[in-house]
Amino acid sequence: MDMRSLSASTLPACAEAEAEERPDGDAVVELFYFICCKYNVQHHLDVVVDPTHESIVWRNDDLTIVLCMDGVIAEELQDLVNQLGCAIILGSEFRNMVQCDLSIAQYTRRLKVLVGVLGDISEHITNQTITLQLIRGLSHKLQARSRLLLEEIAANECARLDGHPKASSTTLNVGQAAHHG
Known part of the structure; x- marks a missing residue:
């Protein structure tokens, strides 16, 4: 004008x-x-x-x-x-957040802060979206381990529902070296 x-x-x-x-x-x-x-x-x-x-x-x-x-x-x-x-x-930062060289604790804390701030400005994020972003942003190494763990949990649940004894368990050591005594 x-x-x-x-x-x-x-x-x-x-x-x-x-x-x-x-x-x-x-x-x-x-x-x-x-x-x-x-x-x-x-x-x-x-x-x-x-x-x-x-x-x-x-x-x-x-x-x-x-x-x-x-x-x-x-x-x-x-x-x-x-x-x-x-x-x-902030929504864009949340959707593009990746772990990179952050520890799991730092990564999840950062996601939690973003979710809180978005909630403060009336941009509520569902638990499902938070979970999916958490998994999507994990480092590739942890994503592979997470998929294996999820497959093992699913196999055990199917076996339990079918009345079979617990399926064989694979030990998953995340971030720890094997300790032999």
């Missing part, structure tokens, strides 16, 4: 358009109008005029009203935009 054509008289239409998108928007517009009435400057809102044809005092008052209105409405929108921007960035 051209700053030369911006005046308080154009604000009610902008505020009303914005109010339609928010359930409490009418109250914000009405409250702002009442504030202008208190300071006897509501005429800046009532009549559309060309600010370039008005006095310096009138333009100064008009600019003050525009800045006040911008502060009232833009702050709410700015919070929403910031929240959505954070959600996009």
